[in-house]
Amino acid sequence: MDKRIFEIEEKLKEKLPAKRYIHTVGVMYTCASLAMKYEYDIDKAMMAGLLHDCAKYHDDDTMLKRCEKYNICISETERKMPHLLHGKLGAYYAQSKYGIDDDEILEAIRCHTTGKPGMNKLECILFISDYIEPSRKKIPGLEKVRYCAFNKGLEDAVKMKLICVLDYLEDSSEKDIIDRSTIETLEYYKRLK
Numbered sequence: 638m639d640k641r642i643f644e645i646e647e648k649l650k651e652k653l654p655a656k657r658y659i660h661t662v663g664v665m666y667t668c669a670s671l672a673m674k675y676e677y678d679i680d681k682a683m684m685a686g687l688l689h690d691c692a693k694y695h696d697d698d699t700m701l702k703r704c705e706k707y708n709i710c711i712s713e714t715e716r717k718m719p720h721l722l723h724g725k726l727g728a729y730y731a732q733s734k735y736g737i738d739d740d741e742i743l744e745a746i747r748c749h750t751t752g753k754p755g756m757n758k759l760e761c762i763l764f765i766s767d768y769i770e771p772s773r774k775k776i777p778g779l780e781k782v783r784y785c786a787f788n789k790g791l792e793d794a795v796k797m798k799l800i801c802v803l804d805y806l807e808d809s810s811e812k813d814i815i816d817r818s819t820i821e822t823l824e825y826y827k828r829l830k
Contacts, residue, residue: 639680645687645735653694661690663770664763671762675791678759685745685763688735692726700726714816721816724750751818752799754825761791768798777801792829799823 646665650658668686672679695703697719704711704722707729715721728747731737745763748756752764768776769783778801785794799822806815 639684641736642680642683642687645684648735649687649691653690657690657693659772660770661687663772664689664766667766667770668762671766671786671791674787675758675762677762681739681742681759682762684737684739685742685749685759686766688731688737688742689727689746689749689763689767690723691730691735691746693720693723695723695726712816712818714814717814718816721750724748748818751816752795752822753818754822756795756822758791761795765791765794765798768802769794777805792826796823796826796829799826 642665646662649661653661665683665686668682669679671677672682692700692703700719700722701711701716703709703726704715707726709722709725709729711722715725724747728743731746732743737743741757741759745757745760748760749763749767753760756764765782765786769779769786773779778797782794782798782801785797799819803815803819803823
């Protein structure tokens, strides 16, 4: 196992609030489980899971300012919902603060919040793991997405997660500001099979 995983985990334990740290470790091990199931590099999956929320400790205003400072592109939806920026800022931190130079890991972190059409195996693994990790409280479709992830396939699990998330957002106060990437991602996965 990549020894950097343990080193970074210790740093994040100090940096993240306890609840976020527990979620992070859950995502890391869920990524490892899905990597084993789908024959993907376990260390890379664990690293992506470990670092996926490494910028999530910032408040919305700080995330906006940091993204502007580091010239990270901000969409109109992200400007209205800055918490969506933690994936992009997290990818930047993974590279600049934690020394990750693997483009596949960085892109998985970057897109784990909204998804994107045509995600590769690692991107799907992280996108799903963030939703189904063991410490998640009851969220819409959790059991269905877990079932799909381990019994139907990554693409089915991605599609099921997106359907659940968008159904939830449609019924919430955030329905007017759903990120276009999420809608495009669902449209892409609905066209498969």
